[in-house]
Amino acid sequence: MKKLPKISESEWQVMRVLWKKSPLTANEIVEELAGNTNWKPKTIKTLITRLTNKGAIKFEKEGRLYKYHPAVSKDDCVRMERRSFVRRVYGGISKPMVASFLEDAELSADDIAELKKILDQKAEE
Amino acid sequence: MKKLPKISESEWQVMRVLWKKSPLTANEIVEELAGNTNWKPKTIKTLITRLTNKGAIKFEKEGRLYKYHPAVSKDDCVRMERRSFVRRVYGGISKPMVASFLEDAELSADDIAELKKILDQKAEE
DNA sequence: AACAAAGTATTACATTTGTAATCCAACGTC
């Protein structure tokens, strides 16, 4: 598994767009982000360039414009962020931490059932 | 509830020390961190100064030296980080997110039981 | 062919962060 680049807060927004759907042109990314942010298109171009330099995304030329797509796996990046977050804030994964998430979470009955199943599996280990 | 300062990755280390035990002198903080980091004492002093400027910690002079203590609540800061993290990475709290934490977590039987209880409560809401 | 439009590349610039070193002031020691 290759080494993951560090993705900043703003850059995550761009990555999330591309993980949802790709390849996209720069302008398509701008449009996707239009609702969620107030960034000027040029700002988004900058983020795209930086992500490219970091190796987080790649592109192919399609005629004269570029189609961008992720170069790193979302799961891997999420896992890295999660670990970093947990270490920083809780000093490690613990029950109080999971509990705090649960208190904020909006879960369906099915979700709850499934989480309980996971807990049961962990209980057996 | 007052507005919380943004606490950086390194600064969190200092805050965690003070939340665990305070007030402490700068040197006591340095000693507490000695095991976990390779920071020079001067580096830690810088972090303390910045946290003071941000209003995250306060101090009283005790003779010629300062005793530092948190000026913001750990719970509030943790909550803010959690929300920021979740929004950035998952776009909101969801079952897959909680599940991913559970998969990494090391939980005792009691922990598991308690989490299941929380889930049951959520099921009733 | 000249010009406008659209994309990409380059440059900008203040703030924050990581990681310290140096300066200054008070206190204890010889």
Next chain:
DNA sequence: GACGTTGGATTACAAATGTAATACTTTGTT
């Protein structure tokens, strides 16, 4: 009372980040 030690204050400086603007280069249009 001069001097070293110790702790806080000030200064340092590069990299990352947020947030763009300007420059350059194709390409479509008239």
